Amino acid sequence: MNKDLIKEYWKLYHESIIAIVVVVVTIGSYFWDSTYSILLLLYFSTYYFRYNAKVADVQRLKAKGLTQEDADNIQFVKRWEQSRNEGKLSYCLFDGAIVQGGILAVFLCLFAIATFGVQQLFAEPSGMFMVVGGGYLAGGIIAGAVHLLLWNRNEARFIRLTQFEHLIS
Structure with missing residues (x-):
């Protein structure tokens, strides 16, 4: 070392x-x-x-001759150009609702179990499906909405980094 x-x-x-x-x-x-x-x-x-x-x-x-910020911006432009080509629906639905929503659903289900207890939630077999399904649905809606907001923010950042007309004038 x-x-x-x-x-x-x-x-x-x-x-x-x-x-x-x-x-x-x-x-x-x-x-x-x-x-x-x-x-x-x-x-x-x-x-x-x-x-x-x-x-x-x-x-x-x-x-x-680059700074860390320059490297981060270059990496962002490459990554966002690929996500941009896939489209807004793909970004919000697949990256947001399915992937991030699934991760969020785990925490929502654990929160529901901690709040209401296992005995109350799983008293009937349908309770398990309601907790898991409801958690995944809520996680998907929340993550999809967040990714919709992130799309707009990332799109504005991408345009700011790739458009150079403001530097000429």
């Missing part, structure tokens, strides 16, 4: 590292034995390697 990189990482993120380590070890030692606490500490140590990759990316961008 590069000692200078570790020092730089520590200088920038030492408060976060200490807080994470203290919280994880405290919670881990309370609920589990020390083996799980050690495994959690090893998991959080991977942040160093992610930071190392980020520093390498920044140095690569500086060599090209």
Whole structure:
């Protein structure tokens, strides 16, 4: 490992590292034995390697004369051009309602179970279908609506990044 990189990482993120380590070890030692606490500490140590990759990316961008914001904008334009070609319906329906709605449905179902209890919701066999179906329907509607708003925001950002007429005048 590069000692200078570790020092730089520590200088920038030492408060976060200490807080994470203290919280994880405290919670881990309370609920589990020390083996799980050690495994959690090893998991959080991977942040160093992610930071190392980020520093390498920044140095690569500086060599090209680009900033991180420039690289993010280039990546956004490439990704959004592909999503834009697929269409608004595909973006809102498939990316939003089906994929993100399914993820949101899991949390909505868990929230319903925590709020009303398993015995009350699953007293009859149809209760399970109502909770899961209702959660997926609500998640799909919410995620589809959010992706519709995101479409408009991303479209405006795409136009702002790709139209250069405002720079000429």
